[in-house]
Amino acid sequence: MQYEPSAEDLLAAMAELLEDELMPALPDALTHKCRVAANLARILERQERLGPDAATREREQLRALLGQDGDSGALSARLAQRIREDDDPGFQRQAWDALVAITRDDLAIAKPGHDAWEGI
Amino acid sequence: MTGLRASSAGARRTNVAFAAEGPGRTLSLVATILPTAEIELNPIAAEAGVRSLAEAHGVPVPHVHAVCTDPGFVGGPFFLSDRVDGESVPRRVLRLVHAEGIGERVAGQLGEALGRLHAVDPAEAPDNLMDDPSENPAEVALAGADKMVAGLPLPRPALAFGIRWLERHLPPAPPRRTILHTDARNGNLLVSANGLEAVLDWEGSVRHGDPMQDLAWPALRMWRFKEDGREIGGFAGREPFVAGYEAAGGTFDEDRFRWWKVLGTLRWALGLAGQSAAHLDGRFRSIVMAASGRRVPELEWDLLMLVRPD
DSSP: OOOSSSHHHHHHHHHHIIIIIIIHHHHHHHHHHHHHHHHHHHHHHHHHHHHHHHHHHHHHHHOOOOOOOOOHHHHHHHHHHHHHHOOOOHHHHHHHHHHHHHHHHHHHOOOTGGGGOOOO | EEEEEEEEOOOOOOEEEEEETTTTTTEEEEEESSSSSGGOSSSSHHHHHHHHHHTTTTTOOOOOEEOOOOTTTTTOEEEEEEESSBBOOOHHHHHHHHHHHHHHHHHHHHHHHHHHTTTTTGGGSSTTTTTOOOHHHHHHHHHHHHHHTTTOOOHHHHHHHHHHHHHHTTTOOSSSEEEEOOSSSSEEEEEEEEEEEEEETTTTEHHHHOOHHHHHHGGGGGGGGTTTTOOOOOTTTTTHHHHHHHHHTOOOOOHHHHHHHHHHHHHHHHHHHHHHHHTTSSSOHHHHHHHHHHEEEEEHHHHHHHOOOH
């Protein structure tokens, strides 16, 4: 089966339609929803491009941190539990580092640039 | 009545501006209308009452003229207050404030307004204002957040990390519990070229809270609207805000302030996850609610940055 244009190309085309053609033609009451929909199309476009590698990295991070195997969902649940129970400061520091790396990858898809801020 | 126009429609309420013409004078007013009495946080009379109480103690608010609890007239309970000129849409507020160079003034005035509110004896608050009988509001807030994190459909270890930090840094009961506004952030402030004109939206105010909750909430990153370097609402850094608060008689507690910033960030992540859940289970189908789910990582990032291990 051939997918041409790709999902990424089609999502970009949908975002352009929403941003450039529909938004200016809509009544004020609908522009916010249209902007949100356009932004979601952009998020999914980035997800198509960046998602597979990010998912692989997430699983690797979790496996290395926890020393066990499983899918990302099961490993995340295990990590959430260990964070609550494990008082070793070394583990907590490693968990924080891994969560920062995973969240950075999430943000590259959901909100590029949000990770420029580092506190206060 | 002339010049009727809907000035803003929030999720829970409608504001209608109009001019009331009487013999000899014309009043410029806003009617704040709740669609039904069922979804109100505070009863409307309590909201109007706490606003008038704050006004009497020098907090800038639009003066309340009348309250009507009978839904028979306009479809819901409402109150009438003065229409105050100014901006309240966050990005426009920030454009105005920075064009005028009054960021520090506004941050100071907000601190002062909260200081004055917190100086009021909670016994003076309206009888039907929301109340929390617990001695330590932080403990109750943490228990609620913990329960919500446990109930999420997908595991979110970053939020678990936040809960652990909150548990280990839980402050003792505050020396004084005070009346709180609970939502005095950029977006609920009316600002003009002269500075802070009014603190709006008192629907979530409570009789007894930890005053640092009220100071921490407007300091969260999400209310800075890209002005990330200016902690207080994108207006200015913490110093003028705290100075204003202390000048009005408040006592700033940095550790407690940080704790409530972490709690507030975590709560907002949970709120966004809840909106996404309401879309998915059909309670409130909306593209905006659906999109909220994809915003959770923003709050997870902010949370992780606030609880960075030493």
